[in-house]
Amino acid sequence: MPGEKLRELQLPLLKKVVDRVYHTVPYYRKLFALHGIHPGDLRELSDLSGFPLTTKEALRDNYPFGLFAVPMKDIVRLHASSGTTGKPIVVGYTKNDLETWSGLIARIAVQAGVTENDIAQICFSYGLFTGGFGLHYGLEKIGATVVPSSVGGTEKQIMLMQDFGVTVLVCTPSYALYLAEVARENGVDPRTMPLKIGMFGAEPWTENMRLQIEEQLGLRATDNYGLTEIIGPGVAGECEARDGLHINEDHFLVEVIDPATGAILGDGEEGELVFTTLTKEGFPVIRYRTKDISVLNRERCACGRTTARMRKVTGRTDDMLIIRGVNVFPSQIESVLMEVEEVAPHYLIVVDKKKGYLDDLEVQVELNREKFTGSFRDLEAVERKISRKLNNVLTVSARVRLVEPKSLERTLGKAKRVLDKRNDS
Amino acid sequence: MRRRVELSTDSASEGVKNVKVKQISVFLENKSGRLAEVTRVLGDNNVNIRALSIADTTDFGILRLIVNKPQEANEALKREGFMVSETEVIAVEVPDRPGGLADVLWELGVAGINIEYLYAFIGRSAGNALVVFRVEDCEGAIAALNKKNIRVLGGDEVYAL
Numbered sequence: 408m409p410g411e412k413l414r415e416l417q418l419p420l421l422k423k424v425v426d427r428v429y430h431t432v433p434y435y436r437k438l439f440a441l442h443g444i445h446p447g448d449l450r451e452l453s454d455l456s457g458f459p460l461t462t463k464e465a466l467r468d469n470y471p472f473g474l475f476a477v478p479m480k481d482i483v484r485l486h487a488s489s490g491t492t493g494k495p496i497v498v499g500y501t502k503n504d505l506e507t508w509s510g511l512i513a514r515i516a517v518q519a520g521v522t523e524n525d526i527a528q529i530c531f532s533y534g535l536f537t538g539g540f541g542l543h544y545g546l547e548k549i550g551a552t553v554v555p556s557s558v559g560g561t562e563k564q565i566m567l568m569q570d571f572g573v574t575v576l577v578c579t580p581s582y583a584l585y586l587a588e589v590a591r592e593n594g595v596d597p598r599t600m601p602l603k604i605g606m607f608g609a610e611p612w613t614e615n616m617r618l619q620i621e622e623q624l625g626l627r628a629t630d631n632y633g634l635t636e637i638i639g640p641g642v643a644g645e646c647e648a649r650d651g652l653h654i655n656e657d658h659f660l661v662e663v664i665d666p667a668t669g670a671i672l673g674d675g676e677e678g679e680l681v682f683t684t685l686t687k688e689g690f691p692v693i694r695y696r697t698k699d700i701s702v703l704n705r706e707r708c709a710c711g712r713t714t715a716r717m718r719k720v721t722g723r724t725d726d727m728l729i730i731r732g733v734n735v736f737p738s739q740i741e742s743v744l745m746e747v748e749e750v751a752p753h754y755l756i757v758v759d760k761k762k763g764y765l766d767d768l769e770v771q772v773e774l775n776r777e778k779f780t781g782s783f784r785d786l787e788a789v790e791r792k793i794s795r796k797l798n799n800v801l802t803v804s805a806r807v808r809l810v811e812p813k814s815l816e817r818t819l820g821k822a823k824r825v826l827d828k829r830n831d832s
Numbered sequence: 833m834r835r836r837v838e839l840s841t842d843s844a845s846e847g848v849k850n851v852k853v854k855q856i857s858v859f860l861e862n863k864s865g866r867l868a869e870v871t872r873v874l875g876d877n878n879v880n881i882r883a884l885s886i887a888d889t890t891d892f893g894i895l896r897l898i899v900n901k902p903q904e905a906n907e908a909l910k911r912e913g914f915m916v917s918e919t920e921v922i923a924v925e926v927p928d929r930p931g932g933l934a935d936v937l938w939e940l941g942v943a944g945i946n947i948e949y950l951y952a953f954i955g956r957s958a959g960n961a962l963v964v965f966r967v968e969d970c971e972g973a974i975a976a977l978n979k980k981n982i983r984v985l986g987g988d989e990v991y992a993l
Contacts, residue, residue, distance in 0.1 A: 776915050779857075779859060779915045781919045783949075784948075809859075809891065810861050811859060811860075811861050812913070812915055814861060
């Protein structure tokens, strides 16, 4: 669809949703009034920039149903974000929303190369988390055979994959690596499994991690993007070109802002993604700040699609660590570690205060069993090599700590890679 | 006291092959109880330790072991999740008197052999001390020591000590 056609489609939808939240959600009515703006001020798509941004805190403050735009009798499903502290963010779906959602998932699955001939195993939790049910109905929609194995029981997951001839793996990228590790421990070469396509999401991951996953599991790893507050998975996904994630712009209007000032940035400029839902009924959001950092590209993709593409998200504004005044993203550390063959793709970043005031960055990384020579000098050389690379990339010194294989905690869902101890005491 | 196996000089290459000893290296994080776990695994698998040494930094260490059953030890430790590798070392009989080790080191120095590390055995061999040498050039070291009538013990001899 040409850009102009898309804008023609988006504008009436945008007007409608802004008008609707103004009339049905007291929070938005008050917020708009506070900023002296009215739905009538929206004449062009660009007028949206005059409307206030919505933050995660606002969503949390309106727990549980404060931001729903339809009566509860029209809500048929609830999901919630995996809030680690305090109350979660609850989102509601109408029947139409669920229909829209499965259509969006079907779209990203087809883009990733999945067909009705595939058998897809979903190792996402089926529950309040949007990952499991979201992928489930979308994959069913395209006619794939769905194995709803959910999380846990990794050895059994591997058995099912072998016995059922599973061709599509749906999980977090960190779980994919864990799966490969457990398979090898059980004498199964994961590359001999019939897996062809991986649909990975729910956490940021780097290109180097993609290479590791593809090498270890012998599949094509694709990225997809979404968040509970917007709809769950299905906001964007990679096509066969894997040169950015195609945003489903007929349902979500995307902006990129400077996270510090809120100013709108142009295509090609790195900033925070902001989404407005165009078609959601139960839980519409206006200008929601995702905290995810990316860059937009509106050039026509090699695959022929013309929708805006977002660069793979590798960091979040709230993942950003400030170490001795320098901004450090965990993804930068991950990229370095993935380039070093003597270590395994499992790591933990520990930040602490030394002598009570000096930030101290330690990177714990597991050694690769296959590359252990037994030589002390070799290990010291590995430590030095990683330290040097980290210094180059981060411009701040980091201590490297080599740890035993399998000694760092494995998660079945989103991986926890950072331990910031600076505020404990 | 123990069976002595003299190296035949006419089949030097074969002799060299036999005199290398398998050493097991285990990576250990510096956290309490890890060493105890290694020794427990070995004990449970009926493996006896002949010699050991630990080299460490503040973060990690490498435990080096000479045992009576290297193959079993290697497999058992791997099964329990330890990161293990096998290297070849030589076990040298050193006269148990002042200057004994100095003489051996002198000969290796003269032959231009670089020593990465060495450590002593728990037991003795025919009244002599036993020292494990990890050198870059095993063959060269063995040849140099044999020439000076310094005995290098075979793997089987060491495991059977």
